[in-house]
Amino acid sequence: MDLLRFATAGSVDDGKSTLIGRLLYDSKSIFEDQLSAVEESSRRRGDAVVNLALLTDGLRAEREQGITIDVAYRYFATPKRKFIIADTPGHIQYTRNMVTGASTADLAIILVDARKGIIEQTKRHSFVSNLLKIRHLVLAVNKMDLVDYSEEVFNRIVQDFHDFASRLDDIAEITAIPLSALNGDNVVEKSTSMDWFKGPSLLYHLETVYTGGTENHVDARFPVQWIIRPQSNEHHDFRGYAGRVAGGVFKPGDAVTVLPSGFSTKISKIHLPGGQEIGEAFAPQSVVMTLDDEIDISRGDMLVKANNPPRTGQDVEAMVCWFSQRPMEVRGKYLLRHTTRETKAIVQDLRYQVDIETLHKKEGASTLGMNDIGRIALRAAVPLFHDDYRRNRLTGSFVLVDPGSHETVAAGMIV
Amino acid sequence: MPYYHLDHLDQLEAEAIFVLRETAAQFQNPALLFSGGKDSIVMAHLAAKAFWPAKIPFPLLHIDTGHNFGETLAYRDAFVEKLGARLVVGSVQASIDTGRVKEEKGPYASRNALQSVTLLDTIEEHKFTACLGGGRRDEEKARAKERFFSHRDDFGQWDPKNQRPELWNLFNGRHHPGEHFRVFPLSNFTEMDVWMYIKREGIELPPLYFAHERDVFARNGSLLAVSEFITMLETEKPERKTVRFRTIGDVTCTGAVESSASDLDEVIAEVAAARQTERGTRADDKRSETAMEDRKKEGYF
Known part of the structure; x- marks a missing residue:
């Protein structure tokens, strides 16, 4: 079966939890015991209606405060597709959680309240989706029941959104759908209250949209993750390089170059986990490769094709989202995780900060605090084999780790 | 250009294998929690595939409540032998006998809560730095917020409000001495996926x-x-x-x-x-x- 990973951003006020609850409920992915637990909690809390947000907000703190704090992953399937939802909070103080949820998504649902139209939050969610290079957006105009299912209101919101989105690059497709999550209009079934809308219901769109995934199938990249040496009699000379293809296609017989050493050799065999030999490997497969020559290769090295190497260098420019309560220090030293490498890195410069309310560049900012986004210059202790994030999410992304606390303090996208 | 596409079970398998290999690479002394339940059986099956043709480079760890179904233990021993894996057993009975925990009394008594103490003691005794678990995010609402690499402090505790963000496939397993990690390779499997995978792989x-x-x-x-x-x-x-x-x-x-x-x-x-x-x-x-x-x-x- 096909798999689609999508992200939703929004707060309870936008009807996000109701929308997800509706998708799960109408696709029969909520079980009786889950529903009765939620009914019981709602009753105890004195909620007037069954609060579907309690299905998704699982942590004690979230239930107490009635908000989504952390990313939650939800699962549902229809006969056509399996879905993984990264359900992320909408408030500005949880931007980092939205960035996290968006990092693995093929598609994002941008939720808009039909009464309010395109507001600052809509723009921020769109900006974050675009920063993470989610190329398929659904503009879900919710609460249409509260604007009398007006086509005019819907069209105006769609027009406003297109005007704004023209400033974002790399968006392949925007699909706008008028909804009422509360009443179920256009969520699973087509609404009878909006005959003027000729497009699909949300679920039908999610089941049929073609995203092609987020993988790169052009530039061959194989970061070595682990060396397999059985040292048993049966496999005495076996030396396999295990890892997950991060881009392109590899075949037995292909000439490959090993970075950083620069040695060239050929691929002997490619095995799936468990041993089955295959004729080609592509992202995101996990495989084991054997090579014609014995070369010194360790974790963090990368196999590539000589005619299409990645960019190699210690200096990178990147957009980062800062995650930690301790602000970024220019000239500060961090640990950097990129593909399967870990090395030290120093923040050389903060080029600018993005004001995530107005989306304007703020020149002259001196630091990034928690949830801030900006562009930095970074110098790594060893050369990194990288691509533009826009071209390859896996070789273009990194995280920074605080060397003292070991917390993950930032996520970066190489430009 | 041909259309390169993976079926959802292949994608989940590739992800789980990546996480298992990453655990072996990032941690000095991991162990795989094996209960004899289907999720831990699937996880051990995946571990055997991840390191083929070598053996699984870490032991299986069974926290034994002493209140097992007989079938579970028989299965465990046969399975471990088939994989050629090493088995470590942490015994709740031993924790009770040495007075580390007190057995609940009465008709509702369960050793479920006592397991946590035995588990943490066993982790400390063997200096395990990561324990692979078969937990899935679709199981329970608190688990929906769990990370693949889930940090535990010096006291073995989980702090749900202070979890490390996880992006793309970059997993941060850095830890201080005394801290450890729980790692969940099956995070994105649902109950149905597990059953479909068992069928596809012919797992007994x-x-x-x-x-x-x-x-x-x-x-x-x-x-x-x-x-x-x-x-x-x-x-x-x-x-x-x-x-x-x-x-x-x-x-x-x-x-x-x-x-x-x-x-x-x-x-x-x-x-x-x-x-x-x-x-x-x-x-x-x-x-x-x-x-x-x-x-x-x-x-x-």
Whole structure:
């Protein structure tokens, strides 16, 4: 079966939890015991209606405060597709959680309240989706029941959104759908209250949209993750390089170059986990490769094709989202995780900060605090084999780790 | 250009394999928590595939409550031998005997909560730096927020409000001495995915998962197995029924469901039609609304 990973951003006020609850409920992915637990909690809390947000907000703190704090992953399937939802909070103080949820998504649902139209939050969610290079957006105009299912209101919101989105690059497709999550209009079934809308219901769109995934199938990249040496009699000379293809296609017989050493050799065999030999490997497969020559290769090295190497260098420019309560220090030293490498890195410069309310560049900012986004210059202790994030999410992304606390303090996208 | 595409089970497998290899690469001394339940069986199967043709480079760890189904132990020993893996057992009985924990009394007594202490003691004794668990995010609402690499502090506790963000496939397993990680390679599997994967891979399961006749009694809406480890109330009457188990844990808290599903296809059909989550049969989750979060904070699986 096909798999689609999508992200939703929004707060309870936008009807996000109701929308997800509706998708799960109408696709029969909520079980009786889950529903009765939620009914019981709602009753105890004195909620007037069954609060579907309690299905998704699982942590004690979230239930107490009635908000989504952390990313939650939800699962549902229809006969056509399996879905993984990264359900992320909408408030500005949880931007980092939205960035996290968006990092693995093929598609994002941008939720808009039909009464309010395109507001600052809509723009921020769109900006974050675009920063993470989610190329398929659904503009879900919710609460249409509260604007009398007006086509005019819907069209105006769609027009406003297109005007704004023209400033974002790399968006392949925007699909706008008028909804009422509360009443179920256009969520699973087509609404009878909006005959003027000729497009699909949300679920039908999610089941049929073609995203092609987020993988790169052009530039061959194989970061070595682990060396397999059985040292048993049966496999005495076996030396396999295990890892997950991060881009392109590899075949037995292909000439490959090993970075950083620069040695060239050929691929002997490619095995799936468990041993089955295959004729080609592509992202995101996990495989084991054997090579014609014995070369010194360790974790963090990368196999590539000589005619299409990645960019190699210690200096990178990147957009980062800062995650930690301790602000970024220019000239500060961090640990950097990129593909399967870990090395030290120093923040050389903060080029600018993005004001995530107005989306304007703020020149002259001196630091990034928690949830801030900006562009930095970074110098790594060893050369990194990288691509533009826009071209390859896996070789273009990194995280920074605080060397003292070991917390993950930032996520970066190489430009 | 040809269309390069992976089926959802292949994608989930590739992700789990990546996480298993990453665990071996980032941690000095990992272990794989093996309960004999289907999720840990699938995880061990994946570990065997991840390191082929070498053996799994870390031991399997069984936290033994002493209240097992006999079938589970027989399966465990045969499975471990087939994989050629090393088995480490942490015993709740030993924790009770040495006074580390106090056994609950009465008809509702369970060793479920005691396991956390035995687990943390065993981790400390063997200096395990990461424990691979078969937990899935679709199981329970607190688990929906769990990371692949989940940090535990010096006291083995989980701090749900202070979890490390996880992006793309970059996992941060850095830790200080005394801290450790729980790693969940099956995070993105659902119950249905696990069953479909078991079928696709031809993985053999303990017979408990398939319909069989057993003496059971009803309690709190679940059917519990009659066994020497549970005291029945006077009002509770044993009955012989055709049942199977959807999850397998300690005898005292794992409920059976009435079922005639005797092979994988029938089980899959039953899972597809089910209106109760699999943990709906677990008495341990029913103790409170946030029972899972609270136990996880204390160091539970």
